[in-house]
Amino acid sequence: MPAKTVHAVCSHDCPDSCGVLVTIDETGRATRMRGDPSHPVTRGFLCGKVAKYLDRVYSPDRLLYPMRRRAGVPKGSLPHRGEAEAFERISWDEALDTIATRLAAVAAAHGPESILPYSYAGTMGVLGYGSMDRRFFHRLGASQLDRTICAQTGGEALKSVYGRKLGTDTEAFRHARLIIAWAANIHGNNIHLWPFIEEARRNGAKLIVIDPFATRTARAADWHIAINPGTDSALALGLMHVLIRSRLYDGEYVEQWTQGFGKLRERVAAYTPEYVASLTGMLPEDIERLAREYGTTKPAVIRVNYGVQRSDNGGAAVRAIAMLPALTGAWKHLGGGLQLSTSGAFGWDSEVLERPDLMLASPLGRPARVVNMAVLGNALTELGSKAEDGPRVHALFVYNSNPAAIAPDQGTVLRGLARQDLFTVVHEQFFTDTADYADIVLPATTFLEHKDVQGAYGHYYVQLSEQAIEPPGQARSNVWLFSQLGQRMGFPEPCFRDTVDDMIAQALRVDDADRQDPWLAGITPESLHAAGGAQRLQFAAERHGEKFLPFAEGPFPTPSGRIEFYSEALAAQGMDPLPAFHAAAESRHTGSGAYPLEFLPRKADNYTNSTFANIPAHQELESGHGDVLEMHPDDARVRGIADGDAVDVFNARGSLALRAHVNGSVRRGVVAARLGWNKLSAGGHNVNLLTSQRLNDLGGGPTFYSVVVEVRKSTASSHESSGGAV
Numbered sequence: 001m002p003a004k005t006v007h008a009v010c011s012h013d014c015p016d017s018c019g020v021l022v023t024i025d026e027t028g029r030a031t032r033m034r035g036d037p038s039h040p041v042t043r044g045f046l047c048g049k050v051a052k053y054l055d056r057v058y059s060p061d062r063l064l065y066p067m068r069r070r071a072g073v074p075k076g077s078l079p080h081r082g083e084a085e086a087f088e089r090i091s092w093d094e095a096l097d098t099i100a101t102r103l104a105a106v107a108a109a110h111g112p113e114s115i116l117p118y119s120y121a122g123t124m125g126v127l128g129y130g131s132m133d134r135r136f137f138h139r140l141g142a143s144q145l146d147r148t149i150c151a152q153t154g155g156e157a158l159k160s161v162y163g164r165k166l167g168t169d170t171e172a173f174r175h176a177r178l179i180i181a182w183a184a185n186i187h188g189n190n191i192h193l194w195p196f197i198e199e200a201r202r203n204g205a206k207l208i209v210i211d212p213f214a215t216r217t218a219r220a221a222d223w224h225i226a227i228n229p230g231t232d233s234a235l236a237l238g239l240m241h242v243l244i245r246s247r248l249y250d251g252e253y254v255e256q257w258t259q260g261f262g263k264l265r266e267r268v269a270a271y272t273p274e275y276v277a278s279l280t281g282m283l284p285e286d287i288e289r290l291a292r293e294y295g296t297t298k299p300a301v302i303r304v305n306y307g308v309q310r311s312d313n314g315g316a317a318v319r320a321i322a323m324l325p326a327l328t329g330a331w332k333h334l335g336g337g338l339q340l341s342t343s344g345a346f347g348w349d350s351e352v353l354e355r356p357d358l359m360l361a362s363p364l365g366r367p368a369r370v371v372n373m374a375v376l377g378n379a380l381t382e383l384g385s386k387a388e389d390g391p392r393v394h395a396l397f398v399y400n401s402n403p404a405a406i407a408p409d410q411g412t413v414l415r416g417l418a419r420q421d422l423f424t425v426v427h428e429q430f431f432t433d434t435a436d437y438a439d440i441v442l443p444a445t446t447f448l449e450h451k452d453v454q455g456a457y458g459h460y461y462v463q464l465s466e467q468a469i470e471p472p473g474q475a476r477s478n479v480w481l482f483s484q485l486g487q488r489m490g491f492p493e494p495c496f497r498d499t500v501d502d503m504i505a506q507a508l509r510v511d512d513a514d515r516q517d518p519w520l521a522g523i524t525p526e527s528l529h530a531a532g533g534a535q536r537l538q539f540a541a542e543r544h545g546e547k548f549l550p551f552a553e554g555p556f557p558t559p560s561g562r563i564e565f566y567s568e569a570l571a572a573q574g575m576d577p578l579p580a581f582h583a584a585a586e587s588r589h590t591g592s593g594a595y596p597l598e599f600l601p602r603k604a605d606n607y608t609n610s611t612f613a614n615i616p617a618h619q620e621l622e623s624g625h626g627d628v629l630e631m632h633p634d635d636a637r638v639r640g641i642a643d644g645d646a647v648d649v650f651n652a653r654g655s656l657a658l659r660a661h662v663n664g665s666v667r668r669g670v671v672a673a674r675l676g677w678n679k680l681s682a683g684g685h686n687v688n689l690l691t692s693q694r695l696n697d698l699g700g701g702p703t704f705y706s707v708v709v710e711v712r713k714s715t716a717s718s719h720e721s722s723g724g725a726v
């Protein structure tokens with residue numbers, strides 16, 4: 001086989017969805033990966049994580065074969081690379097038969113809803129994320145998983161205002177004169193936006209960052225506002241107060257395209273700069289100044305990211321922030337507006353891919369109950385204790401996710417996973433913290449080893465990801481796994497035999513122009529291939545030689561056809577139809593004497609959630625950050641803590657062993673640490689030991705960033721993590 005280059009797409013959970021060119025040598029081995037230079041957003045470079053991707057693909061730690069827990073070995077955390085003691089290799093045949101038999105037995109004994117799938121965005125490929133797997137669980141009658149862990153709150157919030165998850169085109173940021181990065185760690189989480197911001201700044205644009213943490217992005221900004229965590233709704237309402245009071249809003253746009261302005265004006269009246277300053281930790285004059293700059297600079301764009309919605313008041317925060325460009329009419333200008341996500345632009349045919357109708361053909365004969373993934377701990381330990389709950393969970397099937405590390409209230413999650421009467425399957429690339437608790441572990445492919453199609457939540461290109469290399473060992477894709485299982489369970493529907501190519505055609509709806517989304521018109525696997533792997537969505541405006549401006553004019557896909565400052569739909573659900581500030585249950589405002597510090601358990605710049613945390617090259621990039629607690633010097637001093645000291649960070653849910661880093665990344669009253677693998681952390685737990693299963697105000701999202709803790713210098717005997725008793 002001669003050397004060749006293949007177009008793939010980075011499928012990790014990241015807004016950028018980079019086009020990747022993979023060089024394959026004569027032996028079929030990938031030797032090089034680089035960003036596709038012809039992709040208008042990737043622009044020829046990859047982030048530090050994926051530039052080193054071949055270290056992951058060819059890691060000696062890859063899971064290569066199906067494995068089974070050895071008889072009599074109890075479930076629980078294993079030392080890193082310690083799985084050989086607890087697990088033994090089996091064939092795929094035996095693995096699939098065991099799973100099919102056990103799932104059938106669980107369904108027969110307790111009802112199919114006692115089976116719970118658990119997946120998130122290990123891969124963002126359209127097929128790998130959700131297609132054959134959904135068909136399988138729907139046909140089985142398994143519980144449905146409400147995928148709330150990341151973006152649902154923000155998505156619901158944006159849709160409540162605009163009706164659709166669209167935002168300012170990434171490439172248009174180069175035209176902005178003012179860019180506000182609101183809870184957006186662009187350098188760490190969204191690096192392909194940065195060159196457009198740099199271009200805008202070369203032309204005189206200003207960058208303002210609103211983040212309680214001094215990220216690299218914040219350090220590079222013209223103005224960093226280190227807001228108190230969870231107070232963003234107050235700031236946005238305060239900005240609207242000033243914009244309205246000072247008549248810095250676009251009356252014509254408001255009149256023509258929005259509804260509820262009068263009620264909004266009444267609501268924001270209370271949010272004076274002085275009041276908002278008392279909540280956010282800002283100065284009143286800075287709130288005035290920010291509002292004036294935002295109201296008078298055009299084009300002005302807000303890059304808001306999901307960090308802002310991981311708290312009790314997160315839905316209201318996104319709603320209020322999203323209203324700002326509607327008030328100023330910023331959407332009218334190329335380079336103005338707001339971007340949270342662009343994912344709503346991709347009209348994949350999910351009905352055909354996921355087949356929710358198959359629930360009616362399941363033994364249940366009705367839609368299955370829905371379990372919120374943000375409360376996995378309770379779902380495994382408490383669900384089923386009341387008659388109306390439905391059955392207790394007796395089988396858990398994990399893929400595309402590492403819940404032992406990423407789900408909140410880790411102590412309870414691990415207690416649930418340790419149940420001997422729970423049958424757990426984990427489909428993974430590596431022996432993660434979750435695999436430690438599995439009965440059966442199955443090896444999964446990376447994006448170099450399977451074919452898929454993908455959109456993005458940070459740009460507007462559809463891409464084909466070709467298979468670049470053969471899977472190592474016996475690794476198999478998600479589509480293959482659930483197709484095999486469907487057939488072994490004897491499901492008669494032909495859709496369980498669909499090939500990957502069939503399903504890519506279904507996603508794009510190439511065979512049915514009537515059902516095809518207009519922005520996907522003419523995009524086929526062949527056209528994608530001919531275009532070198534990536535094609536821009538077919539926006540009507542651009543076909544007419546105009547610019548794509550998502551919300552420059554209506555009608556809008558909301559109930560009223562207008563941008564909704566005031567939402568009747570939310571009111572009908574008993575919720576506040578207008579945004580308001582409410583203090584988080586765990587925060588400085590709710591005054592918990594025992595736990596006076598606000599804790600930010602953040603994402604690492606060089607991992608993707610828990611992914612990459614086990615790769616030495618990535619650990620090196622994070623060196624000095626892994627087990628670190630960022631503290632303000634004043635908070636350290638009063639506790640007798642010096643830079644580098646071992647500390648215990650604790651609350652009622654547990655105690656985490658970290659090392660203090662007293663460096664000014666956070667303001668007084670806030671401490672921060674990063675997400676990683678439990679078993680690679682000093683005390684065997686990560687930051688989610690301290691987070692709570694409390695849900696936020698919209699869409700059932702988690703509250704990762706509303707957590708209070710206390711910190712003390714550790715004594716030798718106290719310095720190990722503990723928890724799970726509460």
Ligand SMILES: Nc1nc2c(c(=O)[nH]1)N[C@H]1C(S)=C(S)[C@@H](COP(=O)(O)OP(=O)(O)OC[C@H]3O[C@@H](n4cnc5c(=O)[nH]c(N)nc54)[C@H](O)[C@@H]3O)O[C@H]1N2
Pocket residue numbers: 013014015150151182183184185188189190210211212213215227228229230231232305306307308311600602603604605606607608609610705
């Ligand atoms: N390097 C890297 N890239 C990633 C990921 C990763 O783990 N690592 N994760 C991926 C995933 S899953 C997602 S969802 C995306 C998007 O992820 P984002 O939502 O952008 O990421 P976060 O880091 O959660 O939050 C962004 C910023 O919000 C700040 N923040 C926290 N609380 C508050 C608050 O109350 N107010 C304000 N104003 N800011 C706050 C945090 O300090 C952080 O710097 O990123 C993706 N990209």
Ligand SMILES: Nc1nc2c(c(=O)[nH]1)N[C@H]1C(S)=C(S)[C@@H](COP(=O)(O)OP(=O)(O)OC[C@H]3O[C@@H](n4cnc5c(=O)[nH]c(N)nc54)[C@H](O)[C@@H]3O)O[C@H]1N2
Pocket residue numbers: 013119120121122123128149150151399400401402403405406407427428429430432444445446477478601602603608609610611675687688691704
């Ligand atoms: N404290 C704290 N907790 C958080 C967050 C935070 O910021 N702070 N962020 C939250 C957010 S935004 C999110 S999105 C979640 C993310 O939670 P998860 O989606 O669980 O993310 P990862 O930890 O990246 O785990 C993904 C796993 O999928 C595996 N995988 C990759 N590709 C495939 C594949 O093709 N098939 C299979 N079967 N497996 C594959 C990877 O090896 C990896 O172990 O975490 C949430 N948890």
Ligand code: SF4
Pocket residue numbers: 010011012014015016017018046047048049050051191192
């Ligand atoms: S993780 Fe994000 S920035 Fe890095 S290569 Fe993948 S898509 Fe691009």
Ligand SMILES: [Mo]
Pocket residue numbers: 013149150151
């Ligand atoms: Mo996420």
